[in-house]
Amino acid sequence: MTTDLTVDVSPEVQRRLYELMTLMKAADDRLSKGIASGELVCVYWPSRGQEAIAAAAGVCLREDDRLVTTYRGLHDLIGKGVPLVEIYGEMLGRQVGAARGKGGTMHIARPESGVMLSTGIVGSGPPVAVGLAMAARRLGLDRVTVASFGDGATNTGSFHEAANMAALWDLPVVLVCQNNQYGEMTPTEHTMKIAHVADRAAGYGMPGVRVDGNDPIALVVALTDAVERARSGGGPTLLECVTFRLRGHYFGDPMAYMPEGQLAAASAADPVPRFRARLLEAGNFGELDLDEIERASAAAVEEALATVLAAPATALDELDRDVYADPRNCPA
Amino acid sequence: MAEFEIRIPRMSVAISEAELLDLLVEEGAQVSEGDPLFLVATDKVESEIAAGASGTVHWSGEIETVYDIGAVIGVIRTAD
Numbered sequence: 168m169t170t171d172l173t174v175d176v177s178p179e180v181q182r183r184l185y186e187l188m189t190l191m192k193a194a195d196d197r198l199s200k201g202i203a204s205g206e207l208v209c210v211y212w213p214s215r216g217q218e219a220i221a222a223a224a225g226v227c228l229r230e231d232d233r234l235v236t237t238y239r240g241l242h243d244l245i246g247k248g249v250p251l252v253e254i255y256g257e258m259l260g261r262q263v264g265a266a267r268g269k270g271g272t273m274h275i276a277r278p279e280s281g282v283m284l285s286t287g288i289v290g291s292g293p294p295v296a297v298g299l300a301m302a303a304r305r306l307g308l309d310r311v312t313v314a315s316f317g318d319g320a321t322n323t324g325s326f327h328e329a330a331n332m333a334a335l336w337d338l339p340v341v342l343v344c345q346n347n348q349y350g351e352m353t354p355t356e357h358t359m360k361i362a363h364v365a366d367r368a369a370g371y372g373m374p375g376v377r378v379d380g381n382d383p384i385a386l387v388v389a390l391t392d393a394v395e396r397a398r399s400g401g402g403p404t405l406l407e408c409v410t411f412r413l414r415g416h417y418f419g420d421p422m423a424y425m426p427e428g429q430l431a432a433a434s435a436a437d438p439v440p441r442f443r444a445r446l447l448e449a450g451n452f453g454e455l456d457l458d459e460i461e462r463a464s465a466a467a468v469e470e471a472l473a474t475v476l477a478a479p480a481t482a483l484d485e486l487d488r489d490v491y492a493d494p495r496n497c498p499a
Numbered sequence: 500m501a502e503f504e505i506r507i508p509r510m511s512v513a514i515s516e517a518e519l520l521d522l523l524v525e526e527g528a529q530v531s532e533g534d535p536l537f538l539v540a541t542d543k544v545e546s547e548i549a550a551g552a553s554g555t556v557h558w559s560g561e562i563e564t565v566y567d568i569g570a571v572i573g574v575i576r577t578a579d
Contacts, residue, residue, distance in 0.1 A: 204551025205506030208569045419510030421544055 175384050178451040180226055184383045185442060185457065187222035189464040191242040192439050194251060195414075197468045198241075198258070202418050209258045210272055214242040216381075216413035219438040220345050221246035223386030224313060227394050228281070233299045233312040235284045235292040238273040239345075239412075243315050248280040251471035261478040266489075268481030281310075289350070290323030292316050293342060297329045300338040311339045311397045319350025321364050330405065334371040337402035341393045344405065345380060347412035352424045365407035373403050380408030381438035413437065503552035505573040507539060507566045510546045517541040518565045519572055528556050530575065537572070552577050 176184075195215045201207030214221070217239075225246030228234070236243040244254050249265060256264030258272045265277045273287035283299055286292045296314035303310045320326050321344060333340040344364050348355050361367070368375025374396075378389045386408060393404035411433035415422045422430065446452045491497045507517050520538040524530055530550040537548050550556075552575045560572025 200551065203508055203510075203549060205508035205548065205569070206503075206551050208506070208509050210509065210512050417512050419508075419546065421546075 176387050180387065181384075181446060181449075181451060182460070183226050184219075184222045184387070185446060185452075186460055186464065187225045187246055188218040188383065188439050188442060189461050190251075190467060191218040191221060191245050193461075193464040193468045194241060194245060194254070194471075197465075197472060198255075199414065199418060201472075207259060209260070211241075211258065211418040212239040212272070212416065213412070213414035213418055214239050216433065216437060217345050217347060217410045218242050219383040219386055219442065220343065220380050220408045220410060221315075223383050223390050224315070224343065227387060227390040228313065229310065230281060231308075231310045232281050232394075233296070233303070233310060234282050234315065235286070235296045235299070235312070236282065236315045237285060237289075237292060237317065237320075238287050239317070240275065240285045240315070244275055244277075244282060244285070247282050249275065249277045249282055251468065252474050253277060255471055255475040256478060259475055260481050261475050262481055262485075263475055263478040264481070267485050269485050290316065290320040290325045293320070293326050293329035293333075296340055296342075297333050297338060300333065300340045301336070303339060309339075309398050311341060311394050313341045313343055313394075315343045315345060317350060318344060318346040318348065318355045318364055319353075319358065320344070321367055322350070322358055330367070330371045330373070330403070333403040334373040337400060339397040339400075340403040341390070341397055342403060342405045343390075344407045346407050346409050348409075349412060349416065351416050352420075363407060365405060368405035371405075373405060375405045375407065377407045377409065380410030381436055381441060383438070383442055410438070411436070501577045501579055503554065503575040503577055504571045505536065505551070505556075505558075505560075505575060507568055507570045507572060508546075508548055509568045510539065511541050511544070514541045514568065516565050516567050519560050519562055520545060521562055522558060522560075523547070524556050526556065526558055530554065530556055550575060554578060 221242035234247045252263050253265035257270050257275045260268045265275050275285045284295050293314045296312045299312040346364050363377050365375035365377040376389050379385050393406055517539040520540045522537050523535045531553045532550055534550045535547050536550045539546050554575040554577035558573040
């Protein structure tokens with residue numbers, strides 16, 4: 168799909184997309200630098216390279232729309248409006264985290280922003296998204312639920328059950344597959360016979376759309392359509408966003424399993440500098456405007472990290488809080 | 500003058516310790532942020548660790564020694 172910057176989205180939306188993408192990139196870069204130098208001790212599954220998808224979701228969804236994401240969710244969480252202090256706080260085990268630091272990197276949720284769950288098990292998010300969509304329908308609310316997951320998730324039984332049920336009941340769900348071409352260390356073509364994840368949609372009776380996952384404008388166009396369909400009662404869409412995971416499965420992954428040249432080629436298609444070049448070419452923004460957006464994103468990240476590092480570590484008495492409504496029911 | 504602590508990084512999910520394999524700069528050397536600083540070995544994978552700040556390096560760790568993740572093995576004295 169070829170998109171035209173001048174007709175498809177307004178300059179305000181273009182600016183918002185670039186703000187979000189640079190914030191997501193800066194948050195990943197700072198975390199990566201800190202972990203690599205030993206300054207920060209945490210586990211992290213990097214989202215670097217997948218920013219365009221999360222930024223597009225950020226501008227297409229309402230605050231009350233729901234999101235279920237995965238352990239590779241830093242970008243998704245930022246896009247949906249979770250404050251960076253609460254994300255970093257969770258990753259670094261501080262009381263300022265979204266779950267007061269006891270969820271960790273894999274389990275960040277913030278209902279005030281519509282983020283209901285981050286999952287650690289591949290494929291476990293879509294059934295929860297179906298439940299959230301059923302809840303919205305029962306409550307008479309017109310909110311939409313997005314499930315964000317990778318290519319590997321679409322090979323699981325839980326994805327199949329969720330997609331089937333969402334289609335059968337025309338639920339207000341958008342299934343956003345961030346096809347980053349690897350499931351952990353295995354290339355996608357080693358785990359599925361079909362070439363395009365979007366083709367799976369035909370088996371459920373829902374539209375399947377394949378889009379360049381590094382093109383934020385194409386993503387906004389496709390997501391706007393899918394969200395509108397879901398909100399107006401037209402049922403779910405499977406949106407396959409083709410992208411790449413620039414830092415491997417987990418932070419520190421030596422990526423020895425990648426064919427030579429693949430990472431270099433993917434880096435050349437990095438969505439953040441690519442969008443910057445495109446914005447400059449379109450002429451609504453100058454070098455100084457975009458430099459200022461990047462500077463503001465980097466400053467916001469430094470400020471959030473300083474707040475988190477100054478915050479107390481998660482206290483031991485958090486251990487059984489929020490686990491049982493009545494702790495007397497807690498198994499001994 | 501501030502001090503940036505040089506620590507053993509967590510370069511993999513399921514590790515609790517790593518071996519300090521080699522120091523890539525001498526005691527008292529000047530480094531710039533991002534310069535190669537030391538080597539660690541985890542899960543039979545060697546990783547080169549970059550300097551997290553610019554300044555003068557002072558080592559306290561010993562090579563061929565296994566340290567817990569997060570252990571301080573030196574400092575970088577920075578100008579500010």
